Amino acid sequence: MSGNTDIEGLIDLMARLPGLGPRSARRAVLHLIRKRGQLLSPLAQAMLTVSETARECLNCGNVGTTDICDICENNGRANGQLCVVEDVSDLWAMERSGVFRGRYHVLGGTLSALNGVGPDDLRIPQLRDRIDAEAVTEVILALNATIDGQTTAHYIADQLEGRALLTSLAQGVPIGGELDYLDDGTITAALNARKPI
Numbered sequence: 001m002s003g004n005t006d007i008e009g010l011i012d013l014m015a016r017l018p019g020l021g022p023r024s025a026r027r028a029v030l031h032l033i034r035k036r037g038q039l040l041s042p043l044a045q046a047m048l049t050v051s052e053t054a055r056e057c058l059n060c061g062n063v064g065t066t067d068i069c070d071i072c073e074n075n076g077r078a079n080g081q082l083c084v085v086e087d088v089s090d091l092w093a094m095e096r097s098g099v100f101r102g103r104y105h106v107l108g109g110t111l112s113a114l115n116g117v118g119p120d121d122l123r124i125p126q127l128r129d130r131i132d133a134e135a136v137t138e139v140i141l142a143l144n145a146t147i148d149g150q151t152t153a154h155y156i157a158d159q160l161e162g163r164a165l166l167t168s169l170a171q172g173v174p175i176g177g178e179l180d181y182l183d184d185g186t187i188t189a190a191l192n193a194r195k196p197i
Contacts, residue, residue: 007033059130061106061123063088071095077103080137082164084127084156086110086144090179094142097187102140105130110148111155122152124159131163140194141168144178157197167194 007029014025032040056062057069064070071077081102085091091104107122130136139160143149157166169190179187 060104061108062091071103077101082136083140083142085142093179097184099188099191110152112148136164138165146176166197168197169194
């Protein structure tokens with residue numbers, strides 16, 4: 001396809017998105033071009049707006065358009081429960097289930113010797129500070145059931161020993177599973193059946 005460098009550039013950028021390869025990106029771009037007025041222009045405007053306004057919550061690490069996210073601002077959610085997740089996508093998966101009514105703390109990843117991610121690379125010190133500052137009584141470790149997720153959970157449990165009741169998600173989360181790929185019923189069952197660590 002010569003002479004279409006802008007379109008090829010868009011396809012190349014779309015192919016970098018998770019879940020889209022070159023063929024899927026090409027189909028998506030062709031669909032966007034066909035629906036230029038209904039999809040492409042509004043999508044381009046929305047992306048520009050989000051690129052200018054998106055920010056990380058200074059308190060929990062969620063993504064929104066203000067310095068403190070709606071969940072942290074909601075005093076009704078200051079119930080003493082703090083759910084620790086690996087990434088924002090996991091927070092959104094928990095919120096989608098509609099079961100958890102406390103607050104969150106996004107670590108920004110998991111410990112991984114293989115990838116050179118140590119405790120100082122995650123938001124673990126901020127977690128310790130929040131437990132004291134927000135009178136947290138229960139910390140729910142809702143980390144992915146992967147080796148790195150479980151290693152991180154054990155490290156956090158050691159760091160927080162005696163500061164609050166520590167629980168983890170229980171049944172329903174398969175070994176090797178990731179929260180973002182679970183259905184709402186599975187997340188609900190796992191949250192309701194949490195147990196002390």
